[in-house]
Amino acid sequence: MQIGNVSIAHAITLAPMEEHTNYPFRLLCKQLGASLVCGERVDASDVAKRDRRAIKLLHTTPSEKPVVGQISGSDPDELAEAAKVVAEQGFSIVDLNFECPIRRLIGRGEGGALMADPPAIARLVAAVVKAVDIPVTIKIRTGPDAARETAVEVAQLAEQAGVAAVDVHARSVAQSYVGGPDWSVVARVKQAVKIPVLGSGGVREPIDAVRFLSETGADGVAIGRGCLGNPWIFQQARALVLGGATVAPPNVNERARVLLQLVEGEFALYGSPMAVRRLPRVACYFAKFLPDFESFRSDIQKIKNFPDFKRLVRSHFVHA
Numbered sequence: 487m488q489i490g491n492v493s494i495a496h497a498i499t500l501a502p503m504e505e506h507t508n509y510p511f512r513l514l515c516k517q518l519g520a521s522l523v524c525g526e527r528v529d530a531s532d533v534a535k536r537d538r539r540a541i542k543l544l545h546t547t548p549s550e551k552p553v554v555g556q557i558s559g560s561d562p563d564e565l566a567e568a569a570k571v572v573a574e575q576g577f578s579i580v581d582l583n584f585e586c587p588i589r590r591l592i593g594r595g596e597g598g599a600l601m602a603d604p605p606a607i608a609r610l611v612a613a614v615v616k617a618v619d620i621p622v623t624i625k626i627r628t629g630p631d632a633a634r635e636t637a638v639e640v641a642q643l644a645e646q647a648g649v650a651a652v653d654v655h656a657r658s659v660a661q662s663y664v665g666g667p668d669w670s671v672v673a674r675v676k677q678a679v680k681i682p683v684l685g686s687g688g689v690r691e692p693i694d695a696v697r698f699l700s701e702t703g704a705d706g707v708a709i710g711r712g713c714l715g716n717p718w719i720f721q722q723a724r725a726l727v728l729g730g731a732t733v734a735p736p737n738v739n740e741r742a743r744v745l746l747q748l749v750e751g752e753f754a755l756y757g758s759p760m761a762v763r764r765l766p767r768v769a770c771y772f773a774k775f776l777p778d779f780e781s782f783r784s785d786i787q788k789i790k791n792f793p794d795f796k797r798l799v800r801s802h803f804v805h806a
């Protein structure tokens with residue numbers, strides 16, 4: 487797949503997820519087979535004024551390329567300025583979020599709120615395309631709700647405005663993250679535009695990625711919740727899609743190795759206090775398979791630093 491001047495090796499990609507798809511997690515997904523990885527949505531207003539927290543969220547290095555940085559906003563100048571910062575940070579592609587269903591954003595007329603106004607999306611895309619040299623993509627929903635399917639119109643107008651690819655989360659904004667995705671909308675978008683189409687929604691197992699690609703005709707699939715605690719899904723799905731040998735599920739040593747790499751990366755990125763606060767959520771996804779998961783979950787509350795965490799993982803993961 488080719489997104490503007492960026493070549494993507496294969497169809498299996500990582501979907502952006504707030505609080506999850508930070509730099510250490512993306513690096514891991516890349517190493518375990520994702521062709522393209524995407525950072526979480528950051529407010530364009532913060533990025534445009536180079537707010538310290540926003541810039542930290544936009545941390546990247548060449549080792550995870552090609553990588554997407556995602557921003558949201560509704561002001562063309564602010565979005566264009568923020569896109570320039572995303573490019574400066576070293577991202578390969580800038581993605582505009584028109585899909586986020588959270589109330590705070592909807593209230594400001596941003597994110598998913600814009601699925602009700604396709605011409606406004608086209609105006610924002612045009613402003614950003616003019617401002618940056620890297621490819622501009624959009625992440626959209628099927629429409630504002632079940633009664634209004636605007637994805638095809640949005641994709642067509644955005645294509646005319648210069649967008650390099652479109653990524654459809656196959657649920658409506660009103661659905662948020664609940665209920666079955668409707669992959670047929672992705673298929674309709676694919677039929678309606680010439681640019682690459684990616685999509686996401688409901689891919690939990692490697693075989694779901696294969697079904698998604700064949701049922702929708704999409705160029706790429708983005709894996710969301712299905713990779714939390716299971717980043718090996720990328721290499722498994724890649725093998726299925728490219729027709730390679732089946733990849734066996736990870737053993738306990740591999741699970742421990744990957745978890746430790748991720749958590750060490752979190753300590754390096756955030757520093758100890760914040761990495762410790764994030765530990766239960768980050769680590770428990772990886773530990774669910776443990777027979778003594780409940781005791782792991784309670785022990786993790788006592789961890790104060792990375793060496794302690796290493797000892798905890800070593801003691802629990804060997805007994806699995």
Ligand SMILES: Cc1cc2nc3c(=O)[nH]c(=O)nc-3n(C[C@H](O)[C@H](O)[C@H](O)COP(=O)(O)O)c2cc1C
Pocket residue numbers: 501502503504505525526527556583585586625655663686687688689690708709710711712
């Ligand atoms: C916790 C969480 C956070 C998310 N954050 C973002 C985000 O920052 N930007 C975005 O475009 N999509 C976001 N999404 C949507 C995912 O990228 C993806 O489209 C969706 O989760 C696909 O559905 P699935 O999880 O059923 O595979 C988020 C999803 C979840 C579950």
